[in-house]
Amino acid sequence: MDKKSVLRKKKFGLGLRLSLLLIIAVVVCSSFVTSVMAKERLIYMAPPWGVPSKGLLKEFEAQTGIEVEVTTIGSDKALRDKVMTATAGGISAADVIFTGITNLGVFASGGSIAKLNEIASPDLLKGLAGVKQFTINGNLYGIPIYQQMVMIDYDSSVLKKMGAPVPKTWKEFHQLCREIKERGIKKYPITFGARAWSWYLIALSMGDPLFDENLNPTFDKPDSGGLRAMRLLRDFFKEGLISPERITNVNPHPAFWAGKAVFHQAWQGSLAISNNPKKSKVAPYAKYMLLPDAHFTWGLPAALSISRFSRKKAEAYNFIVWFTGEKVQRYLYDAYGMYPANKKVFAELGKEGKIEGYDVMAEQAKFVRSIPYQAPWYTEFENETNNTIKKMARGEISPEEAVKHLADFVYDLKKEYE
Amino acid sequence: MRNKLEKIINSEKGLAYLILVPVTVLIFFMAYLPVIQSFRFSLMYYNTRLPWKTHFVGLHNYFRILSEPAFLSAFERSAYFVIIAVGLILSIAMGFALLLNERFKGRSVIRTLVILPWAIPPVVNGFMWKWLLNGDYGFLNGLLYQLGFISTYHPWLMHPLAALNWAILTFVWRFTPFVTILLLGALQSIPEEVYDSAKVDGANARTRFWYITLPLIRPMLAIALIVIMIYSFTVFDEIYTLTGLDPATKTLMMYDYELAFERGQFGLGSALAYMIAIFMFLMAYFYIKSIYKEVEL
Amino acid sequence: MLKLCKREKIIVYILLVIYSSIILIPFFMTIMNSFKSMREIFLLPFSLPSHPSFRNFIDAWHQANMGNAYLNSALIAFTSVIGTTFISSLFAYAISRYRFPFRRQLYMYSMLGLAFPARLAIIPVFLMMKSLGLIDTRLGLIIIYISVGIPFSVFLLKNFIDGVPLEIEEAARIDGASAWMIFWRIVLPLIRPALAIVAIVRFVGVWNDFFFPLIFINTRSKATITLAVSIFFGEYSNTWNLLFASLTLAIIPILILFLIFSKQFISGMTKGAIK
Numbered sequence: 001m002d003k004k005s006v007l008r009k010k011k012f013g014l015g016l017r018l019s020l021l022l023i024i025a026v027v028v029c030s031s032f033v034t035s036v037m038a039k040e041r042l043i044y045m046a047p048p049w050g051v052p053s054k055g056l057l058k059e060f061e062a063q064t065g066i067e068v069e070v071t072t073i074g075s076d077k078a079l080r081d082k083v084m085t086a087t088a089g090g091i092s093a094a095d096v097i098f099t100g101i102t103n104l105g106v107f108a109s110g111g112s113i114a115k116l117n118e119i120a121s122p123d124l125l126k127g128l129a130g131v132k133q134f135t136i137n138g139n140l141y142g143i144p145i146y147q148q149m150v151m152i153d154y155d156s157s158v159l160k161k162m163g164a165p166v167p168k169t170w171k172e173f174h175q176l177c178r179e180i181k182e183r184g185i186k187k188y189p190i191t192f193g194a195r196a197w198s199w200y201l202i203a204l205s206m207g208d209p210l211f212d213e214n215l216n217p218t219f220d221k222p223d224s225g226g227l228r229a230m231r232l233l234r235d236f237f238k239e240g241l242i243s244p245e246r247i248t249n250v251n252p253h254p255a256f257w258a259g260k261a262v263f264h265q266a267w268q269g270s271l272a273i274s275n276n277p278k279k280s281k282v283a284p285y286a287k288y289m290l291l292p293d294a295h296f297t298w299g300l301p302a303a304l305s306i307s308r309f310s311r312k313k314a315e316a317y318n319f320i321v322w323f324t325g326e327k328v329q330r331y332l333y334d335a336y337g338m339y340p341a342n343k344k345v346f347a348e349l350g351k352e353g354k355i356e357g358y359d360v361m362a363e364q365a366k367f368v369r370s371i372p373y374q375a376p377w378y379t380e381f382e383n384e385t386n387n388t389i390k391k392m393a394r395g396e397i398s399p400e401e402a403v404k405h406l407a408d409f410v411y412d413l414k415k416e417y418e
Numbered sequence: 419m420r421n422k423l424e425k426i427i428n429s430e431k432g433l434a435y436l437i438l439v440p441v442t443v444l445i446f447f448m449a450y451l452p453v454i455q456s457f458r459f460s461l462m463y464y465n466t467r468l469p470w471k472t473h474f475v476g477l478h479n480y481f482r483i484l485s486e487p488a489f490l491s492a493f494e495r496s497a498y499f500v501i502i503a504v505g506l507i508l509s510i511a512m513g514f515a516l517l518l519n520e521r522f523k524g525r526s527v528i529r530t531l532v533i534l535p536w537a538i539p540p541v542v543n544g545f546m547w548k549w550l551l552n553g554d555y556g557f558l559n560g561l562l563y564q565l566g567f568i569s570t571y572h573p574w575l576m577h578p579l580a581a582l583n584w585a586i587l588t589f590v591w592r593f594t595p596f597v598t599i600l601l602l603g604a605l606q607s608i609p610e611e612v613y614d615s616a617k618v619d620g621a622n623a624r625t626r627f628w629y630i631t632l633p634l635i636r637p638m639l640a641i642a643l644i645v646i647m648i649y650s651f652t653v654f655d656e657i658y659t660l661t662g663l664d665p666a667t668k669t670l671m672m673y674d675y676e677l678a679f680e681r682g683q684f685g686l687g688s689a690l691a692y693m694i695a696i697f698m699f700l701m702a703y704f705y706i707k708s709i710y711k712e713v714e715l
Numbered sequence: 716m717l718k719l720c721k722r723e724k725i726i727v728y729i730l731l732v733i734y735s736s737i738i739l740i741p742f743f744m745t746i747m748n749s750f751k752s753m754r755e756i757f758l759l760p761f762s763l764p765s766h767p768s769f770r771n772f773i774d775a776w777h778q779a780n781m782g783n784a785y786l787n788s789a790l791i792a793f794t795s796v797i798g799t800t801f802i803s804s805l806f807a808y809a810i811s812r813y814r815f816p817f818r819r820q821l822y823m824y825s826m827l828g829l830a831f832p833a834r835l836a837i838i839p840v841f842l843m844m845k846s847l848g849l850i851d852t853r854l855g856l857i858i859i860y861i862s863v864g865i866p867f868s869v870f871l872l873k874n875f876i877d878g879v880p881l882e883i884e885e886a887a888r889i890d891g892a893s894a895w896m897i898f899w900r901i902v903l904p905l906i907r908p909a910l911a912i913v914a915i916v917r918f919v920g921v922w923n924d925f926f927f928p929l930i931f932i933n934t935r936s937k938a939t940i941t942l943a944v945s946i947f948f949g950e951y952s953n954t955w956n957l958l959f960a961s962l963t964l965a966i967i968p969i970l971i972l973f974l975i976f977s978k979q980f981i982s983g984m985t986k987g988a989i990k
Contacts, residue, residue, distance in 0.1 A: 069935055069936070071934065073945070081929070085841055085930050086850075089838065090845065259758075278752070279753055281754070
């Protein structure tokens with residue numbers, strides 16, 4: 001009898017000890033939570049290139065008493081997944097959300113981000129570039145923090161070696177690349193990824209706006225710039241002017257920085273990396289070139305939006321105002337090569353001569369088109385375009401089929417989204 | 419109060435109910451409820467970009483998916499993936515379990531090494547292999563080039579079938595260790611005497627394997643088979659970081675992700691998820707039933 | 716034992732060496748790249764780092780907040796593994812030993828969880844967690860992981876328990892041992908190998924999970940290791956040296972754990988695998 005009760009007590013003791021451990025763990029957890037919740041806290045979700053330095057964030061906290069917790073998400077898609085899931089669940093994933101233009105339509109129509117017309121001051125907006133791009137049907141959904149045109153940069157040392165001028169038409173471009181390859185200077189002179197952006201780049205600069213005012217495709221018209229661009233892209237792959245690796249590894253930047261290509265689909269500000277000898281082999285010979293033919297390109301700016309479900313909208317707005325202030329805007333440029341949306345800062349940087357390739361940039365800036373990212377179906381279209389171009393680059397479908405398929409896709413999408 | 423609790427724990431019935439009821443409830447909330455709600459979603463048109471347009475459509479989503487050509491090719495890819503993965507993993511794992519069952523110097527070192535790939539998070543694994551196979555500066559290219567096996571760098575993932583095969587290999591690399599250990603465990607439970615007497619009877623290695631080893635580890639083989647099937651069917655993270663939404667590697671899981679998250683079509687995505695789940699359940703059910711012919715309930 | 720002759724043994728050795736090399740290559744590449752500078756990574760893919768430094772590790776540690784991430788991953792993993800193992804063993808025991816109506820169906824019921832891919836049920840699970848106020852909490856993740864681990868664990872454990880001879884329990888019962896005592900002191904020790912398997916499988920599964928932390932965790936202080944590492948992943952990020960350093964840091968704990976516990980794990984498996 002005694003032995004049994006002793007055993008029983010022992011067993012109870014063990015069971016108790018285990019449950020106590022669990023409870024302690026949970027308590028530690030939750031106390032952690034409540035201690036952090038004590039201060040006024042804002043959650044800001046962004047990719048790595050949208051994050052201010054720790055020092056700057058501490059300054060903000062000192063000024064306003066608001067602590068900012070930054071959730072860094074590596075990829076655009078992961079950020080979008082998070083936001084959309086939280087939206088479906090009716091809560092905010094963060095108070096302030098970094099909204100790249102590509103996610104604008106999705107976030108806005110899905111109800112993830114709030115309309116900012118009431119809360120944003122017109123004076124602030126006047127001093128920023130790109131406000132229109134984040135406005136849909138008169139509603140402002142994000143306050144721009146940087147501007148970014150898609151551009152081409154190239155290795156000028158190779159052109160010098162060839163004694164060739166910068167190509168002004170796509171025909172010249174094509175011919176020049178053929179020669180570079182034939183002369184054995186670079187095996188794959190062009191580094192464009194097998195993705196939508198490469199097609200947009202060529203099509204837009206060939207003069208095809210891709211979509212008309214009613215958001216109907218213009219690229220399925222016979223002999224449209226879109227079709228010619230698709231053919232050219234296919235030829236680039238077929239003739240081995242673009243490395244086949246670009247089909248699966250669509251990021252075109254490393255190959256350029258490794259010195260393996262001459263022409264590179266880059267962005268406004270890429271020279272900060274291309275001419276940095278620590279990061280790029282091409283340094284210091286990288287230069288921007290004005291896009292051939294009709295010169296048109298498009299922009300990939302980003303803005304900060306306020307979550308529709310946030311309970312701290314006023315504080316969030318203060319954060320955004322601070323973000324578009326001189327200090328943070330300069331930081332974005334210095335650390336990530338992102339061009340300030342703040343017009344004053346941009347002009348100052350230009351005057352200080354800090355912006356490399358400023359002249360070409362200013363010239364290119366005259367030829368910027370908008371891609372309809374504000375349409376809720378746009379990212380679906382871009383996803384399908386990525387898939388389609390991959391197939392075409394692999395030779396599975398022809399450029400004509402690709403263009404037709406994409407146009408049909410748009411018509412179907414528009415019907416669904418009516 | 420404490421005495422009452424003691425009484426309950428100490429009686430069979432009490433203990434049984436004390437654990438069965440809460441766990442059943444937990445499973446209901448964490449497994450069945452989401453599944454039921456997913457079914458609800460699958461009966462609706464639910465586009466996360468147009469949330470106000472959500473409305474009931476009955477079984478329309480199911481028909482729509484079944485009629486999509488993309489569905490059929492995704493299904494083919496998944497089937498291909500599972501079949502090859504099962505074949506590769508079972509044979510490699512069986513082979514190495516047999517080898518590791520032998521006594522030799524350094525056996526414990528090799529055994530430890532063998533498990534390591536299983537420790538890698540699938541997200542990381544896909545990414546690692548993506549770098550390995552990079553056509554411009556990948557490790558594999560560098561290695562083969564240095565060894566003189568290839569004269570120029572190869573874009574390994576370019577060809578669609580190659581991409582799919584590499585995806586399978588990435589998964590196989592990570593998953594085989596686990597199965598190897600499972601089979602090794604089963605092998606080690608076979609007493610030596612059985613082999614000894616067989617050898618005395620004049621059976622050679624191959625006969626010993628086919629007629630003694632295999633039958634004795636059949637239950638474990640069946641479990642391994644089912645585990646491989648389920649995991650290989652639902653591979654996601656690896657493919658996502660290896661090739662993203664590349665059409666070449668668009669298995670059913672990738673296709674479903676694209677529908678639900680990339681395109682925001684949650685109704686369609688839930689319907690497809692349902693079909694995947696039913697398929698997997700049937701797969702699991704029939705195998706478990708067949709195992710139970712051997713091991714009685 | 717297949718009892719091979721010498722020639723066959725040599726073939727065995729060669730095969731194992733090849734297999735081990737294949738296993739090790741990705742690890743080797745990852746670790747090597749962690750010591751290189753960014754330029755070196757894509758200019759000299761196959762050579763050893765020219766100026767190996769720990770700089771990358773330090774930077775990656777700070778940028779990704781890895782110390783915190785380790786703590787979070789450890790907390791979540793240990794708690795959920797203990798939870799799953801405890802609950803599943805009790806549940807499996809009850810199903811195996813006790814006679815009650817719908818016993819077989821309950822077993823099937825508990826294993827159904829294996830079927831539905833978690834990612835696709837994310838919105839309902841999210842809604843449920845939200846109604847419980849468990850979004851952005853580690854407790855929420857723990858609950859999810861415990862539940863997710865039950866099907867496989869119950870499956871494995873029940874099989875093991877079925878193989879334990881009834882006589883021992885009968886004897887204990889005759890001696891007057893209570894049900895709990897029989898479970899805790901007699902059956903559990905006998906199925907230790909299976910418990911080890913369940914614990915390790917679940918640990919690896921929880922530690923390496925990416926999707927649930929991605930969706931449920933919003934605040935940086937609660938990020939797990941896989942989340943912390945993922946900030947270097949994006950398509951347009953270009954700090955590959957930091958990325959590899961963080962990957963190395965992320966897999967080191969599990970590698971060490973495996974190295975320490977592999978002997979137990981493997982020997983545990985051999986002491987009475989599924990009969």
